[in-house]
Every structure is written in C-alpha cells, then in structure tokens.
Amino acid sequence: MIRIKKENISGFIEGLMSDYVLFAPVKDGETVSFRKIESADSIAEDYMNTDKSPKDIFFPPAEVLFSFDSGEITKNECSEKPFAVWGLRGCDVKSLTLLNMVFGTARQNPEDEMFQDPYWKEKYDNALIIQTACNDPRSTCFCNWFGGSPHDGEKADILVIYIGDAYLLDPKSDKGRKYLETVKNTEPAAKKDIKEAERLRAEADSSLSAVFELDGIVGRMSGLFNSGVWEEIGAKCVNCGACAFICPTCHCFDVQDEGKGKKGKRIRIWDTCMFPVFTAEASGHNPRELSKDRLRQRFMHKYSYFMENYGEHLCTGCGRCVVVCPVNLDIREVAKKVMSYQS
Amino acid sequence: MSNSYIPVPMKVKRIVIEDPEKALRTYDLIFQNEEDRKNFKYMPGQFCEWSLLGLGESPFGIASSPTEKDFLRFTVNRTGSVTNEIHYLREGDMVGLRGPLGNWYPVEKFKGGNVVIIGGGFAFTTLRSLIVYLLEHREDYKDITVIYGARNPDLFIYRDEISEWEKRDDIDVQLTIDNPVEGWTGRTGFVPTVTKEIGPDPDNTWVVVCGPPIMIKFTLPVLVDLKFPDERVYTSLERRMKCGIGKCGRCNIGSKYICVDGPVFSLAELKEIPESV
Ligand SMILES: Cc1cc2nc3c(=O)[nH]c(=O)nc-3n(C[C@H](O)[C@H](O)[C@H](O)COP(=O)(O)OP(=O)(O)OC[C@H]3O[C@@H](n4cnc5c(N)ncnc54)[C@H](O)[C@@H]3O)c2cc1C
Ligand code: SF4
Ligand code: FES
Numbered sequence: 001m002i003r004i005k006k007e008n009i010s011g012f013i014e015g016l017m018s019d020y021v022l023f024a025p026v027k028d029g030e031t032v033s034f035r036k037i038e039s040a041d042s043i044a045e046d047y048m049n050t051d052k053s054p055k056d057i058f059f060p061p062a063e064v065l066f067s068f069d070s071g072e073i074t075k076n077e078c079s080e081k082p083f084a085v086w087g088l089r090g091c092d093v094k095s096l097t098l099l100n101m102v103f104g105t106a107r108q109n110p111e112d113e114m115f116q117d118p119y120w121k122e123k124y125d126n127a128l129i130i131q132t133a134c135n136d137p138r139s140t141c142f143c144n145w146f147g148g149s150p151h152d153g154e155k156a157d158i159l160v161i162y163i164g165d166a167y168l169l170d171p172k173s174d175k176g177r178k179y180l181e182t183v184k185n186t187e188p189a190a191k192k193d194i195k196e197a198e199r200l201r202a203e204a205d206s207s208l209s210a211v212f213e214l215d216g217i218v219g220r221m222s223g224l225f226n227s228g229v230w231e232e233i234g235a236k237c238v239n240c241g242a243c244a245f246i247c248p249t250c251h252c253f254d255v256q257d258e259g260k261g262k263k264g265k266r267i268r269i270w271d272t273c274m275f276p277v278f279t280a281e282a283s284g285h286n287p288r289e290l291s292k293d294r295l296r297q298r299f300m301h302k303y304s305y306f307m308e309n310y311g312e313h314l315c316t317g318c319g320r321c322v323v324v325c326p327v328n329l330d331i332r333e334v335a336k337k338v339m340s341y342q343s
Numbered sequence: 344m345s346n347s348y349i350p351v352p353m354k355v356k357r358i359v360i361e362d363p364e365k366a367l368r369t370y371d372l373i374f375q376n377e378e379d380r381k382n383f384k385y386m387p388g389q390f391c392e393w394s395l396l397g398l399g400e401s402p403f404g405i406a407s408s409p410t411e412k413d414f415l416r417f418t419v420n421r422t423g424s425v426t427n428e429i430h431y432l433r434e435g436d437m438v439g440l441r442g443p444l445g446n447w448y449p450v451e452k453f454k455g456g457n458v459v460i461i462g463g464g465f466a467f468t469t470l471r472s473l474i475v476y477l478l479e480h481r482e483d484y485k486d487i488t489v490i491y492g493a494r495n496p497d498l499f500i501y502r503d504e505i506s507e508w509e510k511r512d513d514i515d516v517q518l519t520i521d522n523p524v525e526g527w528t529g530r531t532g533f534v535p536t537v538t539k540e541i542g543p544d545p546d547n548t549w550v551v552v553c554g555p556p557i558m559i560k561f562t563l564p565v566l567v568d569l570k571f572p573d574e575r576v577y578t579s580l581e582r583r584m585k586c587g588i589g590k591c592g593r594c595n596i597g598s599k600y601i602c603v604d605g606p607v608f609s610l611a612e613l614k615e616i617p618e619s620v
Pocket of ligand 3: 391397567583584587588589591592593594595600601602603
C-alpha cells in the first residue's frame with residue numbers, strides 16, 4: 001500500500017491522463033456523473049454514488065456499430081489509448097464485472113469469438129479500474145446484501161482510501177500493482193495510516209442497514225411467477241424506465257439504422273424491458289402485454305434468471321433506482337415482499 | 344477480432360412467389376466472398392439476421408439444408424417495414440446477412456429412430472431444411488412422416504418439392520387444409536386433429552412441431568395423449584430479436600435467450616421456461 005499526500009494527488013491524476021483516456025466523476029450543476037476529463041481539478045470531490053451509473057463509459061447510451069455508404073461497411077475505430085476510471089464505488093466496479101459476464105463472452109460458448117462483443121471488449125479489457133472506498137455510504141446503499149462492503153476493493157485494479165490528509169492506494173490486481181510501480185512521489189503507507197483506514201472501514205460497515213437474506217429467492221420467484229404479487233408490487237409503476245436507464249447492470253439495447261439513402265449508421269441504443277414495444281411483434285401480439293408482466297421480467301432477471309445463469313444477482317445495491325423512481329418503488333421492498341408473500 | 348454485428352454481403356440469385364396474394368416469397372442467396380461461404384457452417388433449425396442497411400434487420404429461419412451447397416434459402420412473409428422492403432428486392436440485388444445463429448434440431452439424436460415432422464402455414468421453412476437433410480442421410484433414420492397443414496391449397500409453400508416427396512416411398516407426406524375445397528384430394532381438418540387421426544406410434548419416434556402459436560398450443564397436448572415423452576418433442580420459438588448473439592436481452596424468457604439457447608427447445612425444456620407457451 002502506498003500513500004500520496006492530498007496536495008500531490010493531482011500529479012497522480014495527471015500521470016493517469018497521459019497514459020490513459022481518463023474518466024472521473026464531474027459535477028454538472030446538481031448532479032455528478034462520469035466524464036472524460038482533461039484536467040485534474042475538474043474532478044468532483046464531495047459525492048457518494050454518481051447520479052448516473054458508470055456503465056456508459058463502456059456501454060454508451062447510443063453507440064455506432066458501423067457506418068455504411070453504398071453497401072460499404074466501416075466500423076468506427078476505438079481510441080488507441082486504453083481507458084482508466086478514477087473514483088468508482090465498489091458497487092459500480094462489481095456492476096462492470098457483471099456486465100462483462102454478458103458482453104465479454106457467452107456462458108453457452110465461452111471460447112467462441114462470435115459471442116464476444118467487440119465494442120465492449122475494446123474498451124473494458126484493457127481498462128484500469130480505480131475504486132474509491134466509501135467512507136460515508138448513503139441510506140439507500142445495500143451492497144452488503146450482495147456480499148459487498150464499502151471498503152471492499154477486490155474486483156478493482158487499485159483501491160483508493162481517503163484518510164483526510166492523504167490517499168492510500170492499495171493495488172488489487174497485477175495490472176494495478178504494475179501501474180503503481182511506475183508512479184513517482186509516493187511513500188509507503190505508515191502504520192497509523194493503515195490503522196486510520198481500518199477505523200474508517202469499520203465505521204462505514206456499521207453505518208449500513210442489516211443484510212436482508214436473499215437465499216432461496218430464485219425458487220420463490222419462480223413459484224410466484226403466476227401469483228398476484230407482481231400486480232401488487234407493480235400497481236404504482238408507470239413504466240417510465242428510469243430505473244433501468246439509471247441501473248449500472250441493466251444492459252438491454254435496441255439496434256436502429258440512421259441515415260438517408262445509401263449512407264448512414266447502425267447504432268445500438270439503450271432500451272428496457274419496462275417498455276411495451278420491447279416485445280411487441282409485427283402481428284400485433286405482445287407476449288408481455290401488461291405492466292406487471294414487464295415489471296416481473298425486470299425483477300426476475302435481476303434476482304432469478306441471472307443467478308441461474310451466472311451464480312450472481314444482477315444487482316449491486318447501489319440504490320440509484322430507489323432514489324430515482326418517481327413513484328418510490330423501492331427494489332429492497334420488492335425483494336422483501338417476494339420473500340414473505342403468501343399466495 | 345471477429346465482429347458478429349457486421350453482416351456479410353449476399354446476392355439474391357432467385358425469387359419464387361409462393362402464394363396468390365404474393366405475401367410469401369422465397370429467396371435464394373449466394374455468397375459474394377468465398378471466405379464467408381467457407382465460414383458459414385449450419386444445421387437445420389438455425390436462423391439468420393437479414394440486414395437492410397438504412398432500414399434494419401429481421402430474423403428468418405434457414406430453409407435450405409447444409410447439404411445444398413450453392414445457396415441459402417429463406418421464405419419471407421410480408422408484415423412490416425423490413426419484410427416489405429425485402430419484397431421489393433429483385434434478382435441480382437444485394438442484402439446483408441448475419442449468421443448462422445441459434446441452435447438446431449438434434450438430428451444426431453434422431454439417428455436410428457422414426458421422425459415425425461408437423462408443420463403449419465409458412466413456418467415450414469426450417470422444416471424443409473430438416474426434411475431435405477434427413478432425405479440426404481436417409482439410411483440413418485427409420486420412418487419419416489410429414490404432416491403439413493395450411494388454410495387452403497394455395498398456401499402450402501414449396502409445392503413443387505412437396506409433390507416430389509409425395510412420389511417417393513421413403514417419406515410419408517400428409518397434407519391437410521382447414522376446410523374442404525373442390526378438387527382437393529388430401530386431408531381436411533386442423534393439424535392437431537389430423538395428427539390425432541394419423542396417430543403416429545411414439546415408440547422410438549422423435550417429433551418436430553413448427554407453426555403458428557395456436558397450432559403448437561393444440562398439437563402439443565395431442566402428442567402428450569399419444570404418449571410421446573416430452574424429451575422427444577421439439578419445437579422452435581419465435582420472439583422479437585435484435586442482436587441474435589445473447590447480448591441485447593430482447594429475446595430473453597426465463598433464464599434462456601431464444602437466439603442462443605434456442606430457437607429449438609424440447610417440450611421438456613419448455614416446461615421449465617416461464618412465458619414460453
Ligand atoms: C428465429 C426466428 C425465425 C423466423 N423465421 C421467419 C421466417 O422464416 N419467415 C418469416 O417470414 N418470418 C420469420 N420470422 C419472423 C420475422 O422475423 C418477423 O416477421 C419480421 O422481423 C418482421 O419485421 P418487419 O420489419 O417487417 O416488421 P415490423 O413490425 O416493422 O418490425 C420491426 C422490427 O420488429 C422485430 N419483429 C417484429 N415482429 C417480430 C417477430 N414476430 N419475430 C421477430 N422479430 C420481430 C424485428 O426486429 C423488426 O425489424 C422469424 C422470427 C424469428 C425470431
Ligand atoms: S423508475 Fe419506478 S415507475 Fe419508472 S419503471 Fe422503474 S419502477 Fe416503474
Ligand atoms: S436477440 Fe439479442 S439477446 Fe437474443
């Protein structure tokens with residue numbers, strides 16, 4: 001573990017900027033979101049979770065798959081420099097690993113390149129993931145439901161712990177270790193620094209609400225597939241899709257062509273199973289006609305289907321959907337209701 | 344690295360209009376690059392995404408059999424924007440193609456057994472692929488029975504070829520139309536009823552059912568009554584699709600993605616998937 005004095009951290013950031021295309025949380029009026037940054041002092045300091053999730057760094061809301069001109073197809077080239085992200089929270093780092101399970105390969109055919117998403121891989125595979133430990137989790141945070149904790153950086157390349165007068169940088173992967181070896185103006189973390197980090201960790205851990213046990217939720221959800229629970233949960237949902245767009249793990253997309261005549265682009269655009277047109281067919285038939293059908297799909301994908309396929313829940317407890325939902329539909333309450341529902 | 348979102352160029356070699364309303368057209372496509380042709384290895388039951396640059400994509404089952412080396416065949420029903428545009432194509436025009444996608448009918452498992460193929464309407468496409476494949480490997484299979492229904496005699500697709508099959512003695516073809524019409528010598532009645540009448544023997548027999556959802560819905564119970572085990576009844580599911588490679592989430596039902604885990608599923612598998620039938 002190394003230590004960088006608070007006043008020297010911009011030097012570290014500038015170093016990152018010369019080696020990488022760097023993304024970091026930036027304040028934009030009232031909101032904070034990840035942006036490509038050009039100078040160290042544009043980085044937001046006081047923030048917990050960014051308002052928007054960082055998924056758009058690797059999976060942009062609208063991404064050109066290729067352009068075409070009179071039948072000639074050209075794929076857009078990715079930037080030559082690899083990406084680095086500074087200031088990710090643990091839940092967001094985990095969400096990227098979950099997205100990588102989908103885009104990086106296919107569980108059905110792990111070796112087959114055909115199922116690897118080149119647009120995701122060219123950005124994510126070489127990225128340097130730098131996580132900031134959470135000293136002050138929000139009331140909507142529930143990463144502990146999914147085995148996470150505010151200072152757990154095991155899935156990142158480097159974990160950064162802010163201890164007031166300095167930053168402690170803890171390499172978590174070979175990539176992170178190699179990078180930190182190249183950094184100048186550092187000193188080894190002192191014993192008292194490590195003690196302080198431990199204190200902050202314990203304090204953050206204890207500020208989270210108790211874990212709600214999700215064991216058995218896969219079976220419960222399947223058993224309740226045709227029950228009235230979804231209608232009860234979904235009665236107030238207005239199918240706006242805000243939860244899905246803000247979610248760091250939701251990843252459904254639409255593909256659309258843009259352009260006139262023979263010249264144009266094929267683009268993928270974020271989409272969500274919360275919208276009726278998502279499944280509407282040419283014949284007029286819609287297999288997920290009702291709002292409750294769509295809501296069930298979203299929650300079951302998160303807590304049942306993904307678990308069946310990958311052994312993880314497709315939710316990291318970031319709490320963004322809890323904050324953003326216009327009708328206060330709280331995903332934690334959904335899980336609790338499903339677990340206790342008597343049909 | 345390879346990029347499954349980018350279509351390969353294909354030329355429309357031949358177009359056949361299948362019905363009097365001209366809503367169904369069959370297209371034979373040929374590869375423009377030898378490399379693409381070599382890489383394209385498929386089995387009956389798989390599908391492709393047709394790509395019309397500027398308009399979008401649509402998935403279609405492959406109607407040709409891998410034993411037919413020179414072309415890929417598709418039959419397209421005109422229903423919306425992409426399929427409309429496809430119907431404007433002429434011989435010699437170019438289209439993009441992605442595939443082959445999805446899984447296939449388990450012809451390896453069928454070896455040494457009887458095969459009953461039940462189809463309805465224009466969803467006969469991948470069934471043609473299967474039949475041509477089985478006939479090409481005839482010695483590997485025992486009895487082959489085809490039950491094919493359409494609303495009226497004009498709505499059977501691949502009529503010339505079916506007539507050829509009817510002349511053979513190594514395949515039993517049973518055609519049925521919904522209501523009797525003059526001059527029709529085949530059966531009349533809906534596919535589920537006719538299947539019951541014919542009553543195929545479930546012993547060492549595999550079934551493939553493909554057709555409109557309503558036909559599948561009523562045929563499956565008939566097969567259950569005839570004592571076909573769920574593991575030996577197969578069907579192909581259709582849902583909206585985009586990527587075709589398990590990423591975009593569009594075709595997800597239960598823990599399955601129809602574009603990768605399917606479109607072919609056994610009845611035993613379907614029973615485990617909510618929302619499937
Ligand atoms: C695995 C599979 C195999 C198929 N095989 C055939 C075939 O052999 N012949 C045939 O005529 N049709 C087939 N279909 C259905 C065909 O794909 C749709 O009818 C077609 O996409 C409608 O497109 P459109 O643009 O003309 O209609 P629009 O209503 O304008 O549709 C817009 C978009 O919606 C999607 N879409 C709408 N309806 C469907 C649907 N039922 N299934 C899938 N996507 C849909 C497509 O992405 C399409 O681009 C198949 C579908 C699937 C999933
Ligand atoms: S944000 Fe709330 S209202 Fe909107 S779709 Fe999600 S759960 Fe429904
Ligand atoms: S069509 Fe995209 S996941 Fe199946």
